[in-house]
Amino acid sequence: MLSTMQDGQLSLGRLLRHGTTVHSESEVITWTGSEARRETYGELGKHAAKLANALRSLGITGDQRVGTFMWNNAEHMAAYLAIPAMGAVLHTLNIRLFPEQLVFVANHAEDQVVIVDGTLVPLLAKQLPELKTVRHVIVANGDASTLPAPDGVQVHSYDELLAGQPDTFDWPEVDERSAAAMCYTSGTTGDPKGVAYSHRSIWLHSMQVTMTDSMRLAQHDKALAIVPMFHAMAWGMPYAALMVGASLLMPDRFLQPAPIAQMLDAEKPTFAGAVPTIWQGLLSHLDANPQDISHLREVVVGGSAAPPSLMHAFEDRYNVPILHAWGMTETSPLGSVARPPVSATGEKAWDYRYTQGRFPASVSARLIGDNGEELPWDNESVGELEVQGPWIAASYYGGKAGDEPDPEKFHDGWLRTGDVGKISPDGYLTLTDRAKDVIKSGGEWISSVDLENQVMAHPAVAEAAVVGIPDEKWDERPLVAVVLKEGQSVTAEELREFLSDKVAKWQLPENWTFVDEVPKTSVGKFDKKRLRAFHSEGKLDVSQL
Structure with a gap:
């Protein structure tokens, strides 16, 4: 092989060391309902080290799964860093799953430890006796004594468990192709399916979010991460922010329009990401309670398409552009972003912004017709979208049975998205519907x-x-x-x-x-x-x- 370049592992331990030293003055800011508590990235590095040492003391020594049942806050961010960087696997549990689905995913992933926010203890307590592999539960931001411990399960206070731990950790050299984190699909058509992201896929995806024509996060940004950290890794925002030194504003459980407006007023974030329903609610609140939100240079909307009327309302009335993005759990999740080409202005630019966006260089896409034929990118031919790339799943996590590709979802090395649409000659995707x-x-x-x-x-x-x-x-x-x-x-x-x-x-x-x-x-x-x-x-x- 003709190459003169070094070969270094793209691990999250490497990203942790970089972000918490080079960008040590950037902050993770957690909203408490009326004010914010602040933690610099330098302090976050020590926080993550304490958590890693605590998890080692509980027997997490390899690639065991550690679940999080948490809101977006500093403790969840520490888990995002500590768990994969120490060689274990972060499993973000969706707090909105139906109880039987929560039990299924925790057992399927074989979670051994679960970190839970205090306000979510009542939700977890009902299902905890059915979680067959969980041996330890750590209660953050709350009273651990409120969680009854089933036989074989120990309940710990987060603060007490971390209090005596060293604030340094010997982060191991981890194979970049090993699992770093797991998310499960929302299970709307059956049992949720597990996707195991590798260190390498997360690293490359983070570069897409920051350094390509995508979210364009930069060191001067303060990013409001409304999209839950259990929803496709918060669209990659936590790791991308750490990579470039952007500060993160975490809303915790305060996701209603009024507290979001209060956060915007108090912290003046420059960037935000959430599903359309959040912005619909915020728009109604702002129309009734006007305030200046022009400090937001951009808002990214994903999960489902934003109505054009919503996009125009924010831009016309509040001078805030909404940017469409498309993706799914299986794509880490960002697959395309609707940033118009430089040549497009006026109504032509809006035509591009209504689409789901253009694919970055690392995402290959094709359309497949009803008869299995590949369709042209002519902005007219409509078929099912299939994608391929280094941060796109090749199979679902199969537990003990292995990771065999599901033919309903994977086709000759391509992910069948289940989305139906068309693609323009310059690579912009317009989705017309889900296949179903x-x-x-x-x-x-x-x-x-x-x-x-x-x-x-x-x-x-x-x-x-x-x-x-x-x-x-x-x-x-x-x-x-x-x-x-x-x-x-x-x-x-x-x-x-x-x-x-x-x-x-x-x-x-x-x-x-x-x-x-x-x-x-x-x-x-x-x-x-x-x-x-x-x-x-x-x-x-x-x-x-």
């Missing part, structure tokens, strides 16, 4: 996402979700579930008329229902499976026009 959510009516396809965006453009509508329901004549027709803004009113007839010049006549929905809230998944996406179930069970009051 596309509505087939009279042999023609209707995009539920397009209909949702058009309905949510109405000034009286807060949220709208569209699903296909059975129809004797057309096979399927769209059903629109609408949540109205507080104090607003509009009829189904008026909404249908509002759509009449925006979509083809045959796509106009006849079926409408008004609901207090659209059901959502554990990560804040519209739960269309539950919405379809509500309809089939007769739980929705449907008007047919």
Whole structure:
């Protein structure tokens, strides 16, 4: 092999040493409800060392899984660093999973230790006796005595456990291809599936987030990480921030519009990331309680597409640009970001911003048609998106049975995303739907996402979700579930008329229902499976026009 270059491991231990020394004055800031508690990255390095020593004392000596059942805060950030850097595997447990799913993922991953925030103890306590491999629970930011210990499980106070530990740790040399962290999918179509990220994949993904045309995090930034640290590794923001020295603002459990607005006012972050439902709620709050948020140079939205009306509202009324991003647990998660090309200005730039974005160099993409053929990037041909790259999963974690690729999700070394869309010649992805959510009516396809965006453009509508329901004549027709803004009113007839010049006549929905809230998944996406179930069970009051 012709090369004159050194070969160093891209490990999270290396990233920890770098970020907590070179960027020792940057901060992780945890919101407490009315003010912030602050910890510099230098202090965070010592904090992580104490945690690593404590975990060693509990028998974590190899690649055992250590679960976190936590909000976004400094203690969770210390776990993000200490657990993988010491050679163990961080497993971020989704606090919003259904109880049976939480039990499944903890047992499937074989978690041996769980770190839990005090306010979440009541949630964990109900399932703890069913967690077969957990031997230790560490209670942070709360009273450990409030958690009853099942037989064979020891409960520890986080502060007391760390109090006597050294603030240095001999971080081992870890193989960059070994597992560093695990996330499980939200399990909307069956048991959640485990994805084990390697040190190398996290490192390369962090470089994408910071150094390419993606989030563009830099040392001068203060990033508000609203996206949960249990949701696809908070989109890579914690590690990316450490890499470049950006400070992190952690909201802990204060995720409602009013406290988020208070955080924005007090800390003036320059960057933020969260799912669209968070920004919809914040927009309503700001419209009722105006404040200057122009310190936000950019907001990244992922998890599901942001309605164009939401993007325009933030830019026009608050001078804050919203940037679309696409990804999934299996892609670490960022797969594309909708930053327009330099040549695009005005309305042309908006056309690009409505897409899910352009793929970076390390992500290869292709579209596969109904007959298995690869489709061209012509911004017209629609097929299922498949992706490949160094931070994209090649299989799911199979536990003791191994990691055999699931043919429903992996195809000749490519990840089948389940997303349907088109790609432009210059590499911009536009998703029209999830494969399971596309509505087939009279042999023609209707995009539920397009209909949702058009309905949510109405000034009286807060949220709208569209699903296909059975129809004797057309096979399927769209059903629109609408949540109205507080104090607003509009009829189904008026909404249908509002759509009449925006979509083809045959796509106009006849079926409408008004609901207090659209059901959502554990990560804040519209739960269309539950919405379809509500309809089939007769739980929705449907008007047919």
